[in-house]
Amino acid sequence: MSRPSHADCFDDAATYHHVNADVLRAIAWEESNNRPDARRTNTNGSVDYGLMQINSVHLEALARFGIGTDDLMVPCKSVYIAAWHLQRQMAKYGNTWAAIGAYHSATPALRDAYATRIAAKLNAIRDARENRR
Structure with a gap:
């Protein structure tokens, strides 16, 4: 697996937000297959944006920091935002697979399935x- 050109953003964002850089890399691989231009409309009408597939449900919280949808499509910004979001889940669940799964969903079955996929990608990395x- 080759590292994308924005690879150093993973290390920088992880250090800044006190999360694991390889977990962020695994999330990018799972969410967008490392495609910075990825965009997906979900069945519930929400939209996932960019490399880290940041969901539109977070736009209100992100707006307080001056972050909008265009920012979510910038790879390095997307990684920093993902690290922020992951750190928020870790504050809630601790440094656990539940926190990693909650990056994707708070629904236990979806959360746990996601964490399993991230674990597999993390092992591959x-x-x-x-x-x-």
């Missing part, structure tokens, strides 16, 4: 890194 050594 770590395996790829080990194979490069």
Whole structure:
């Protein structure tokens, strides 16, 4: 798996928000297949934007920081926003798989399934890194 050109944003955002950079990388892989221009309309009418597929339900909270939908399509901003969102879930659930799953959904079944997918991607990222050594 090659690292996207915005790879350093993962490390910087993770450090700033005190989350794991590889978890952010796994989320980007799961959410958009590392595509910064990804956009998806969900069945409930909400929209996921950008590399990290930030959901429109967060727009009101993000607006307080001057962040709008155009910002969500900027890869590095998307990663920082995702790190902020993940950190909020960690504040609620602790440093757990539930927090990682809650990045996607608070519904337990969806949350747990998402966490399982992220765990698999995280293992693949770590395996790829080990194979490069």
